[in-house]
Amino acid sequence: MVEQLLAQVPFLRLDEKLVTELLTTSLREEVEKAGFQRVVIGLSGGLDSALSLYLAVRALGAENVIAVRMPYRTSSPASLADAQLAIDDTKVQSYTIEITEQVDAYFARFPQATVLRRGNKMARERMSILYDLSAYHQALVIGTSNRTELLLGYGTQFGDSASAINPIGDLYKTQVWQLAAYLGVPEPIITKPPSADLWENQTDEAELGFSYQEVDAFLYYWVDQQYTKDQLRTLFPAPFIEKVMKRVVQNRYKRTMPVILKVSNRTIGQDYRYLRDAGL
């Protein structure tokens, strides 16, 4: 399946061995530099978190990786089982923490809440659990958002997008597939349709209205190759171009730190500039 996918977008193919070496080296160094040995990862049963898990295990060893499953009552049982496959395969320590009670307790006040609100709340509950376990285990939270969803803003701000280090944020979804297959992520996780699993039978591609392969190809030409709109129109239908560009622009706020209103001469992020790793 992955080979068929890549055959259609061969320009997205990566040197699997080299990317793995690069990502595991940099992940290990960033974790250790921050003064940590362990990491914690929310494992949904989907592809992205599975890849982050496998990279973390390669980088730090299974004994330093904690996987957390956080199902809600409507979460697909198959997802939970798939996450278990990855846990069993990598032999990492794991938790299963149901979020149903805390989410339902909150929405008892808002019985009419939309699925979007509920989905966002679930993502943020999971985030808050991961950060609590982070403090408890002295383990950094590892991100699971890929480059496609970061660009499209297909995620919850301060929810699934929150992490200390994100090893897969510069990989398009198609490349996540390629690398996951290379690293031996269990077959069911690779072949099932991608889903945020925030409500029943949700799938990413149905919700977005296009396929990952299509949008990854588009982002490659637009972001990486810097094609102009006129040049893009020779490759992609105009309504699709508009739709994707609008998403990317509208969701820019999810990819930046909060805006700080300037008062001083040295405003954080503007004229007070330091890397996070500085001085470590």
Add this chain to the structure above:
Amino acid sequence: MRIGLAQIKPHLGRVDKNLELHIRFIEEARDQGVELLVFPELSLTGYGLLDLTYEVAKKIEAAEIQTLVKEAKELDLLFGFVEHSPEHLLYNSALYASKQEIKYLHRKVYLPTYGMFDEGRYFASGQTIRSFATRFGQMGTLVCEDIWHTSSPYLLVQDGAEVIIVLSNSPAKGLKETGMSTQENWYRLLQTQAQLNGVYLLFANRVGVEDGTTFFGGSAVVTPFGTIQKTASLFKEELVVVDIDLDLVRKARFQMPLLRDEKMELVIRELERISRQRSERGWK
């Protein structure tokens, strides 16, 4: 002549720790009989300094710089740091020390300020590209982006350099179906320039990661025939020790007398004409 390339992983903004790291590599190189040890660009400070540039800058009289100069006893040293000039300008500099004295200071001329790079925001640009005499022969040193401007190695070779040393902080990026574009581009550039100029090219690149950007290492020695003699591994800290034969410069220049046939006067004449025409043309 035995050279060493110290492919180190500096701590960002920690001159104290990096000084220790330099001393460690110097001791190891000394044990291996290295005669010239080369560190990467900004080896005393790390790369992504941003506002730390002001805080880590050192005058050449500073204790840390002098400590390293004094370490250059039986072996010569070349290292990188943020130089605080007498005029209070900050330079991305490379210092060559020998016999416990500063022999040459190259200030990076071409400061990349595009894409992921922001050097022009902090550094002043060096104003000279010159070769200098060492106990091994005439050499020239460039810092990273300098060598991407084809006039830089050209000038050094016209000025007598037989060895060009490039101190670098090149990131791993542009990964593709096989390999990564930065590494390929670097090796292609080094090989081409070494061959066209009949010079040894020594490339000292760092490793380690700063806020997600990994420096690829892959330090290399390229002969005056343009062939790669030795490469260091990717992403790993190591000391690469290589014996180079400066007589290869003679052989390369006898076999392919490009330097002999070079027409420097023609180049100067034509450049002056082009420059004059450009300024006379104005906005048109």
